[in-house]
Amino acid sequence: MTFPETDRERAWTAVVGVAVLALVGGSLLFPDTVYGDFVWHYFWGPVVADANGAQCAVWNGGAVQHVYSSTACATATEPVAYPGYTLVSEVGYAVTLLVSLVGVTFLLDHLEVGEDLRLLYALFPFVLLGGALRVVEDANDAAAAAPGVEQFLNFPVNTLIISPVIYFVMFVITLAALVACVFLARRTTVVEDYYRPLAGAGTALLVATVGFLVYLSATTEYVSLLPQFTVLTLLFATVITAAVWYYVRRSLPDVASGTEFAGAVVLWAHAVDGVANVIGLDWAAELGLPRDLVPKHPVNAAVVDITQNVLPASVIQYTGDAWPFLLLKIAAALFVLWLFNAELREEAPRYFTLMLVAVVAVGLGPGSRDMLRATFGI
Template identity: 60%
Template structure:
């Protein structure tokens, strides 16, 4: 455990590295705009997000201005820098480093606020994980509305809810809620900060999902298929109950450290797994207007392997996405097993934050897939 002076030194080092990085990027962009901004910042980070927000196939930077291309064929052979919606190896590494730096900064903040050593923070932040997935569906819905000429969120504001910028948006909102909740507790307005924190998360989640319901009632582009919610949430809860009962009976040491948090972790990843199975294999059977395809490489890889191993006579009956659910459950169990009592005793804040991140990785995409299908987007 760090001493007070060591903690301050670590915070100063972190702040210094962040400050130097920001100054280097801003200074480089001002001094060498074509090389640093156009060739790096815009090319790998802002350009793909802007192209996605504009609904373009790609974007090109010419003479300090951005030109959006809506013809896929016209994107081929353009002179760099060219940005396409999605991720690149450079951007993925950049976002991964940013995530690590942000988590370290969050640990320092929690230590300054003297919170995060117990499990209550995990449960208080649970609504925000659902909120992140729901907010992403708002962007999906607005894309559908823009194609019909009545989008409600103009550029560049819609970039705030486009991946990966949306992660920073949700992170900033959650951080503000944490600070505000702690301030309320310190001033004696509430007894514990966890209650207003969970309340704020529940309110923003309700507003977001409520907005989607309004769109379902008032627009043709957004519909409502409540059976998806029943199947995914009910299926995930059933899978979690069976898994948890088996662990309790045959391998109780797996959840000895996480306890109730372990069940939530498994449920969050079960939501992701069941949503994929329901949407990819049973969309038409569940009454959806069209079929969905897997967008993530892991999902596509599992579906391809299943299709190659099992004959069509079997996959036509049981589908090809169900192994993804098994993979998610096994991975969740492995994570739960790793977090034993010793980790919580030695580094409780790191353990809680890592478990929050692990749950968000499953529950965020799962919520988005579920709600996107439930609203027919």
């Protein structure tokens, strides 16, 4: 099937092509500067270190050394890549996400789908699936750290569920499911629309993934089952969302004017992220884990550091130091919802829907991962 290309699509293709050519060409011409100091240092190196269970990975003119000692990492010659995110990588992922959403909007225009918010609800299970797959990777790391146990996913297969590679994997899975369900709805009489089979496909994959984690908790010692983390996270996130959304609808109607109930879904997604961080970082030990979790993102870590520097230890011992992150998530979600007004929804309904999906994913993706990795003790 071919589609006529518009001027906007040609411009988008040109911009993306130039960016890819600059990265590939620069990596070939200046491998140490462009690839080693930038691409590898901030993007691929953290994946390699994470996938091999190393404290860090060191780039040395094309040769990569996996280092398993934090002391050796601190004295290694740059570039040194650590598992997880940096501010540079998070900005890069954000830019890539925005550019990708424009391209997906063009595809949805051609398919003539995504013009209403039912697509958001249909894709909701896929957002949770991404977080659950990241917990499978956490379980894989836990297996490697357990004495006498081998990983069930080895390098390089395990890189498929490590950030940022998992973003592309989830994009392919979701896009394939969407196209298949659209075809099923339009070319057969099996279903009336594509929303229900799409949601069903995502739910089936999510149940299978969480079921695998439950299986590991029942058959291994490196994964446990602590359902109180999921129960408390969902309970507090729902109560907070209900209270805040009630206030918004009554006192700040402009914030909810463009999104209707979908706005509550966005708010809930970010409340889950905030609550999961508060519970995991401050109260995990009290709820059954050997120790509290550590922040996975620079923003989380920065909030914790600022709170520790501002509040005295005598206060933090009762309140914890992660609670400002919850307030930040709620405020950020409300600000974004205020931007998503009715006028934007009317002018660009498909882009409006996709952006809402992305905002939900930014909150619920890491939030569900933090919730589930605490739930399964990893």
